[in-house]
Amino acid sequence: MPVTTFVPDPSAPQPGQLLARGVCRLLATHDFACLEEFVPERGKRVDVMAVGPKGALWVVECKSSRADFMSDAKWQGYLDWCDRFFWAVDAEFPLDLLPEASGLIIADAYGGEIVRMPDEQKLAGARRAAMTRKFARDAARRLQGVRDPRI
């Protein structure tokens, strides 16, 4: 009888990516357009960036476990890129770990709910314009890459 070894599928979505999918579905119901794994500047990456109908910019960081959260020392930097910042976690997550001033989304791979709406810290106009422009260009280039893979 052959011995088989379990090898994880490298293309399978990670838990944080599944949370991000649910977050994007949720935010679509709030009329926010989302881009996953958005890079606001070189070396920084946010799990979900969302643009609202009037231009509001929200960032959502998706944490699949305590370890995932504890290893992220850079989250306060995310506040520089958005009007509102949220954590998204699943229903098992130890919520008392999370800073109370942040927004909170409870989600799974299929959707979620905004549990706590954070205060708004409005971005300055020039930063907002630069972020919106980068979001626009990144989203369009990713779409073109899907529609016309020769690019």
Added chain:
Amino acid sequence: MPVTTFVPDPSAPQPGQLLARGVCRLLATHDFACLEEFVPERGKRVDVMAVGPKGALWVVECKSSRADFMSDAKWQGYLDWCDRFFWAVDAEFPLDLLPEASGLIIADAYGGEIVRMPDEQKLAGARRAAMTRKFARDAARRLQGVRDPRI
């Protein structure tokens, strides 16, 4: 012997759409991110909207034939949505039909060349912000529709 009738494939790209694909490939080489069939406001549609690295907005209308061009009475309205406006046509197109102040791109389905760069008519800031925001949201939603078709 059965009689077969030629029925056009409704999902096959139209000549104008093939031109648009080539235009998007061309503009990508100029570091412009493109969105096809962009709707700047209800009832208006432009063939290609492109956002440059510093936020310039270009509109390209793709005309596959004289008839296609002559039936478009609304092109001057497109000037309200961009800093520069271009026609894109193939090498067979009768160029003397085209207004000389407009930009000109000669293209096919695979690429093209900017033959005439039009003068820039800078959009007002509020219009630019609104167009960039709509471009950002439309591109992200289309991408989400591809990545997560359940939406």
